[in-house]
Amino acid sequence: MATGLSALFMANRAALLRFLRARGAGENAEDMIQDMWMKLEAKDIGPVADPLPYLYRMANNLMLDRYRSATRRERREQDWAEGAGGVMADPADDMPVDERLILNQTLDEAREVLRALGPRVELVFRRFRIEGVGQRAIADELGVSLTTVEKDLQKAYRAMIALKQKMDTA
Amino acid sequence: MQEEALGWVIRTRDPDFVDWEALTLWLEGDPARADVYDALMAADTELDNIIPPEPVGMPVAANDPGEPQRRTWRWIGGGAIAAALVAAISVGMMTRADIYTVSTRPGETQTIALEDGTRIDVNGSTTLRLDRNDTRFAALDSGEAAFTVRHDEANPFRVTVGDAVFEDAGTVFNIVHTSDATRIGVSEGKVIYNPEAQAISLPAGRALTDDAQGLRVMDVAPAAVASWRQGRLVYANAAVGEISEDIGRSLGVRLTATPGARAMRFTGTIRLEKDQARFFAGAAPLMGLRAIRTGDGWMLKEGNGPQS
Numbered sequence: 121m122a123t124g125l126s127a128l129f130m131a132n133r134a135a136l137l138r139f140l141r142a143r144g145a146g147e148n149a150e151d152m153i154q155d156m157w158m159k160l161e162a163k164d165i166g167p168v169a170d171p172l173p174y175l176y177r178m179a180n181n182l183m184l185d186r187y188r189s190a191t192r193r194e195r196r197e198q199d200w201a202e203g204a205g206g207v208m209a210d211p212a213d214d215m216p217v218d219e220r221l222i223l224n225q226t227l228d229e230a231r232e233v234l235r236a237l238g239p240r241v242e243l244v245f246r247r248f249r250i251e252g253v254g255q256r257a258i259a260d261e262l263g264v265s266l267t268t269v270e271k272d273l274q275k276a277y278r279a280m281i282a283l284k285q286k287m288d289t290a
Numbered sequence: 291m292q293e294e295a296l297g298w299v300i301r302t303r304d305p306d307f308v309d310w311e312a313l314t315l316w317l318e319g320d321p322a323r324a325d326v327y328d329a330l331m332a333a334d335t336e337l338d339n340i341i342p343p344e345p346v347g348m349p350v351a352a353n354d355p356g357e358p359q360r361r362t363w364r365w366i367g368g369g370a371i372a373a374a375l376v377a378a379i380s381v382g383m384m385t386r387a388d389i390y391t392v393s394t395r396p397g398e399t400q401t402i403a404l405e406d407g408t409r410i411d412v413n414g415s416t417t418l419r420l421d422r423n424d425t426r427f428a429a430l431d432s433g434e435a436a437f438t439v440r441h442d443e444a445n446p447f448r449v450t451v452g453d454a455v456f457e458d459a460g461t462v463f464n465i466v467h468t469s470d471a472t473r474i475g476v477s478e479g480k481v482i483y484n485p486e487a488q489a490i491s492l493p494a495g496r497a498l499t500d501d502a503q504g505l506r507v508m509d510v511a512p513a514a515v516a517s518w519r520q521g522r523l524v525y526a527n528a529a530v531g532e533i534s535e536d537i538g539r540s541l542g543v544r545l546t547a548t549p550g551a552r553a554m555r556f557t558g559t560i561r562l563e564k565d566q567a568r569f570f571a572g573a574a575p576l577m578g579l580r581a582i583r584t585g586d587g588w589m590l591k592e593g594n595g596p597q598s
Contacts, residue, residue: 139310142317144324176310180302187328188335231342250341251391252419254306273300281296281333284340 128171129160136179143183152182226287233279244269245276295326299334388422394433397542399519407440408447411519415539434539436464436516441479454500457482463492464516468535471501477515523560530554530577534590537562541569544587551579551590 129136133153140149156178234242240262247253247261248269259269298316301307317323394400394416402410402418404425412418416433428437429450439447439458447458451467451474461479465472474481475497483490483498490507492498497510514524518540525533531552538545540562556577563569570581570588579590 135311135314139314139317142314142324144317144321144328170308173308173310180310184328184331184335188332191332226340227342230340234342246341248300248303249337250393252305252389254304255300256306257388270300274296277296277300277334280337280340281330284333284336287340 125160125171125175129157129175132172132175136175139176140179140183143180145183145186152179155182226283229287230280230283233283234276237276237279240264241272241276244272245280248273249276291320291323291326292330295323295330298327299330302331303334389419390422392416392418392420395542396539396544406442409438411436411438411516413518413539414542430465430467432467432469434464434466434518434536436462436519438462439479455484455486457485459491462515466536471499471532473497473499473532475510475515477512517559518562521562523562524558525560526557527555528557530556530579530590533560533577537573541566545590546584546587547579547590548592550592554578554592 136156137149137153140152145152156175159178234245237245244258244262247258248255253261255266255269255273259266262269294316298313301309302313317327392400392402392412394412394414397414399414400412402412402420404410404420406425408425410418410428413434413436416435417431418433418435419429419431421427426442426445426447427450428435428448437447437449437458439461441447441458441461447461449456449458449465451465451472454472456463456465456474459480459482461476461481463474463476463479463481465474474483474492476492476494478494480494481492483492488505490498490505492507495509495512497508497515499506499508510526511524514526517524518536523533523536523540529552530547533556534545534547534552537543537560541564543566554577558576560573560576563572566588574581574590577590578592580593581588581590583589
């Protein structure tokens with residue numbers, strides 16, 4: 121590990137720990153800090169442009185992984201119970217066939233939702249969400265204010281998450 | 291709280307986000323906020339599946355004074371792959387760069403010519419990131435791509451794959467990156483694997499695999515490298531699991547395999563063919579397997595006897 125990064129990690133250990141606790145890590149926070157340390161040691165991470173945000177992002181991603189694997193486990197148990205007697209799908213395969221079909225139908229719906237938001241909102245959302253461009257850069261490219269981009273994204277996210285929830289409960 | 295949490299989801303998703311202390315303070319304000327934030331972040335990740343991969347035209351404001359400085363917009367959507375930890379790290383590392391993503395749908399191929407003369411052939415179901423400000427950079431997030439690199443001693447071309455780096459030394463090479471393995475084959479020139487760490491040199495005719503069994507270097511027929519570009523898949527003692535992923539990506543077909551079939555090995559050449567029924571009728575027995583239709587896809591099973 122780059123020595124600069126490890127020194128920075130040690131200097132900000134308390135702040136990262138506090139962040140993990142605030143994120144809901146509870147008594148696992150210390151273990152997760154340890155995990156981060158091991159990961160940093162094991163990987164040969166090149167020079168990092170902005171090291172402290174990088175460490176926070178890493179911590180945040182650990183929490184998201186934890187959340188996702190917990191919900192996935194729940195869902196898998198549920199699927200298993202529902203599908204008892206059927207063929208157990210290879211857990212490595214991502215999506216059952218019938219889900220895939222429903223998905224294709226809802227893609228059309230999503231297209232409608234995005235279109236209804238207007239071309240600029242859709243453009244901003246795609247640029248941010250699919251291409252991973254920052255809000256500042258999008259604002260500069262389109263010649264609009266940062267606030268406009270923020271509002272566009274909020275609007276698009278609200279609509280898309282509402283659609284997602286509708287699909288999940290359907 | 292939902293609205294506030296959504297604001298934080300958008301902010302933290304921004305590659306330039308730095309104010310993690312402010313997020314800490316907000317989270318500490320109410321223990322329930324972390325849950326709402328997590329749920330929305332998870333919902334955000336799942337949006338990958340429902341964002342339709344469709345290009346959008348550049349809107350021109352009605353009151354635009356004349357012609358604004360026009361940029362070439364490339365809208366390449368596609369089932370963007372969930373932002374894995376690795377991807378998030380890479381984004382964090384490259385905030386100064388101008389990264390864009392190229393995604394192909396299953397079965398769709400695309401050829402990208404970079405300004406420096408490098409060509410990248412992108413196979414189906416692939417997500418690749420490139421940098422407008424640095425034509426010597428590419429990150430293969432998932433899928434398969436063949437790189438024909440214009441060599442520049444002073445400024446080598448580098449491909450980041452997960453946490454590995456491949457550096458060219460005058461080269462044609464092919465990389466496959468899936469959730470559980472990275473495979474590279476070199477057909478011309480030389481590639482260095484992780485120049486800063488192991489620095490394994492891979493000359494033409496060598497291949498490297500990094501998967502659950504660890505790191506292995508082996509021989510490969512140079513003609514077999516990136517053979518998908520010629521409509522063929524060439525294997526020497528390859529696991530069917532790996533082959534079925536290649537077929538799925540190259541033909542744009544949803545292909546699964548039973549665990550028994552996945553573990554089988556195959557040596558030979560499979561010719562790709564658009565007509566799926568014809569393709570599987572030929573390819574499955576070749577691998578000692580049989581293929582059956584499953585809804586909108588195909589499944590490979592052991593045994594090439596008559597269907598039961």
